[in-house]
Amino acid sequence: MTENQYYEQEATASEFLEWYKTQDIKKYEKPSVTIDNVIFAFDKKENQLKLLLIKRAAHPFKDKYALPGGFINPNEDAKEAAKRETFEETNVKIESENQMWQIGAFSTPFRDPRGWTITIAHTTFLYPFVDPKAGDDASACEWVSIIPAENKKQLPYFMTQDKKIIHLDQDLAFDHAQIIKTTFKRIKSSLTFNADVAKVLGPTFTSNQLKKLFFYFDPKFNETYNPSNIVTTYVKRLEIFQKVGQITINEQSSGRPKTLFSFNPEQENNV
Amino acid sequence: MTENQYYEQEATASEFLEWYKTQDIKKYEKPSVTIDNVIFAFDKKENQLKLLLIKRAAHPFKDKYALPGGFINPNEDAKEAAKRETFEETNVKIESENQMWQIGAFSTPFRDPRGWTITIAHTTFLYPFVDPKAGDDASACEWVSIIPAENKKQLPYFMTQDKKIIHLDQDLAFDHAQIIKTTFKRIKSSLTFNADVAKVLGPTFTSNQLKKLFFYFDPKFNETYNPSNIVTTYVKRLEIFQKVGQITINEQSSGRPKTLFSFNPEQENNV
DNA sequence: CTAATAGTGTCTATTAGACAATATCCG
């Protein structure tokens, strides 16, 4: 019996681990592992949903837009890494990990021309909306407006603050277009039982805000859709939201006061 | 301007990549990246759904059950790795990647006591059902019967061929219990619009087989559930399945012949 | 024919979606 076999099969678990640390293990080649973050926030001034993109300062994909992201560190899990990297690259602080979902790992060979890199994509429903500040890797960092798809065949696209259009299939670095598309799909298909995306609206929101927000992900929430149906579905049936007694007086020009909703604290995340 | 800055910002993309390859890049510490595979198959002899588990031959988690899996290689994506490792460890060959889903990355620190390891979990809807053969890392490798949860509060559990019970929270190595739970949840929540899991049934299947299969993931498909409702939902409305004219004559003892269904080839995967 | 099994049609409850009617506020 080899020493190896002895420790793997005969020794106790703790003896094995003691021995294992002393071994110079034959190293497999390892990939770099990064995280990327598809960050949504709602700009109340302009009354629209925005996505946080970086403009790359350096090769590869110099001058293309990209998602904030970076390397994962030992002793942190992917979500922590996504929080940390988002802050380092954009100065945007994510308060809670339950504003984040993992979308999945993207591992297509050669997705990064520099070498073997796997990314774990996340999405974040940020609140409050804050101005970003570009870190080292970016020449710029900005909230881009999302132009929602008008029907099922179309894709959303984006517009920078100086009105430049960003198309998913042309203007993004790496496979970030695919990551963004997967994120939109995932949010849409979970809207039937989950509304975490509403976290971008902050602690309270109205049914009309929800409708407007959901429209970015699913064209069925269009002009003809009655916001009261959101109440029926998400408040009465699913009980994801609850009415909070308050009613705003006069932030609007006139009209019946809005009802405010918040997340129902009894609900848990499920994605 | 440093050389670094020149190549990152002034040179062309291909000049940059040429230069990059010659550099001895400061290495970040990298994790090992593995894949794991939650493999389902339907055993027609015993008329039940089974899950493929390995019994670990070596520390850590010696003698615990684990999912087939292993290291991802350069120049392959995660799904290819999952196919390759499944074959190496269990001799089970997965024919097509559209029998597989990615479940997600699991990256909790110290999930592997030997060191920093991130896994990308997959699930596979295998067909045909074949006998496995344990590879090196396993003392055994077997199809375990799945005992479905009877209501929403319960978890499924498993039974080995010699009737030993495997509980998710006690008998599995690493975080594989969590991976399996996440997989069951994911399949269940996508059953409203997707039925890829039916790929375990092979090219054709009956509505009763579908009902029995779905019950493993959602207790609503219980004895009182009428299989004709599956036809209404998945054939008529979603058009995921189609009737294939054939009707089996006499594989059953008596009774009206079954209608056979297959996947509708116009449909694409969407998860 | 009878037992066994599968499929059909129908009925009810729930859910989704649209729209008319009503409520509230501002000036």
Add this chain to the structure above:
DNA sequence: CGGATATTGTCTAATAGACACTATTAG
């Protein structure tokens, strides 16, 4: 009061689920 805005109630269509009834086959 009248215009603006929001919510409520109701109506219809779509969907989910249950169950009685009918169809087919073996023996």
